[in-house]
Amino acid sequence: MKRNVLIIGAGGVAQVVAHKCARYNDRLGDLHIASRRRAKAEAIIESVREKGAMKVPGVFAAHAVDAMDSAAVARLIRQTGAQIVINVGSSFVNMTVLEACIETGAAYLDTAIHEDPAKVCETPPWYGNYEWQRRDRCSAAGVTAILGIGFDPGVVNVWARVAEGMMDRIDSIDIVDINAGSHGKYFATNFDPEINFREFTGTVYSWQQGRWQENRMFEVGQTWDLPVVGAQKAYLTGHDEVHSLSARYPQADVRFWMGFGDHYINVFTVLKNLGLLSERPVKTAEGQEVVPLKVVKAVLPDPASLAPGYSGKTCIADVVRGEKAGRPVEITLYNVADHKEAYDEVGSQGISYTAGVPPVAAAILVAEGTWDPGTMVNAEELDPAPFINLLNTMGLPSRIRDAAGDRPLQF
Numbered sequence: 248m249k250r251n252v253l254i255i256g257a258g259g260v261a262q263v264v265a266h267k268c269a270r271y272n273d274r275l276g277d278l279h280i281a282s283r284r285r286a287k288a289e290a291i292i293e294s295v296r297e298k299g300a301m302k303v304p305g306v307f308a309a310h311a312v313d314a315m316d317s318a319a320v321a322r323l324i325r326q327t328g329a330q331i332v333i334n335v336g337s338s339f340v341n342m343t344v345l346e347a348c349i350e351t352g353a354a355y356l357d358t359a360i361h362e363d364p365a366k367v368c369e370t371p372p373w374y375g376n377y378e379w380q381r382r383d384r385c386s387a388a389g390v391t392a393i394l395g396i397g398f399d400p401g402v403v404n405v406w407a408r409v410a411e412g413m414m415d416r417i418d419s420i421d422i423v424d425i426n427a428g429s430h431g432k433y434f435a436t437n438f439d440p441e442i443n444f445r446e447f448t449g450t451v452y453s454w455q456q457g458r459w460q461e462n463r464m465f466e467v468g469q470t471w472d473l474p475v476v477g478a479q480k481a482y483l484t485g486h487d488e489v490h491s492l493s494a495r496y497p498q499a500d501v502r503f504w505m506g507f508g509d510h511y512i513n514v515f516t517v518l519k520n521l522g523l524l525s526e527r528p529v530k531t532a533e534g535q536e537v538v539p540l541k542v543v544k545a546v547l548p549d550p551a552s553l554a555p556g557y558s559g560k561t562c563i564a565d566v567v568r569g570e571k572a573g574r575p576v577e578i579t580l581y582n583v584a585d586h587k588e589a590y591d592e593v594g595s596q597g598i599s600y601t602a603g604v605p606p607v608a609a610a611i612l613v614a615e616g617t618w619d620p621g622t623m624v625n626a627e628e629l630d631p632a633p634f635i636n637l638l639n640t641m642g643l644p645s646r647i648r649d650a651a652g653d654r655p656l657q658f
Contacts, residue, residue, distance in 0.1 A: 250276035253329035256336035257282035263603025358397030368449020428559030
């Protein structure tokens, strides 16, 4: 049994994590949240208090920490007595937070692959460049590290494991992420613009025919007919979960597709062609050195500010094809989330909601010993049943559509 949670980060996803941890603090113990600026963490705690989200009276404290300083994070873990760390800060801090957990013995959970600020779109497999290199040390220290346990990566990985149990052979896994909502702004990103744009400016990697395939962003598009949101155009995109799922299912094609409207593509293309998405410093005529991407980030809306006016729905799905008893089968596992409902519950938009609820569910399972392997794992390596069943009660229900119809997914 593990108790007491430290949340690293104070953005839109951290807001969801904080609210959901508060609603389950009877199972998680004392809660702490840390950001570089303590005021941001305090604001999230205040929003929790305003919603009356704490299930039982208890500690919820804010802290300031430089998450790039592993020693400082380790000191904070010891100071708070946290035995579970949910890292929803920038993916630039994954390694320093993970190192602090290995040092202190705290369980580590994150929602994305580590990124080196100096590198864009490294060669696959991305997990192999950083996280997986610490796997043996986690095992030696008996430290549980659950990687990529947001929604995508995260829930979609678990769905693949569910599909594995329903088929004799998996031939392809297509993960489709559609945001059919509207934030009402001329242009904005749903996550940190710097991290968001880095996903789309490099090579698009997918796993097909037993090898890595390279494409350009927006080069390959396809229309997907999904529940609730209907027919939506999505584009082949490089993404975290492809890199672990391809290791577990090397015989299958593993692809990630993300929906984009024409307006987003047009603005993105102009920014890229003008060099405004570059991370290389340039000098202005006045001699001031600036990084174009950081300037773009500074002038775009804060993703957390989009929540109050967001409307519409998201649909994220795994479309899995394979064979059962000698016959071809296709199943779609999916979730539909509503932006307004997310805002009403936790003060965040639906994208943050889908990313923030799963790590809290995982933290509960770690706390209770159900998911506590004492080593480093990706989500698809764990028993999917308790996780899916818990998410069904936490606001992120899974559904399945196959030859038998459309129905809730539960165990």
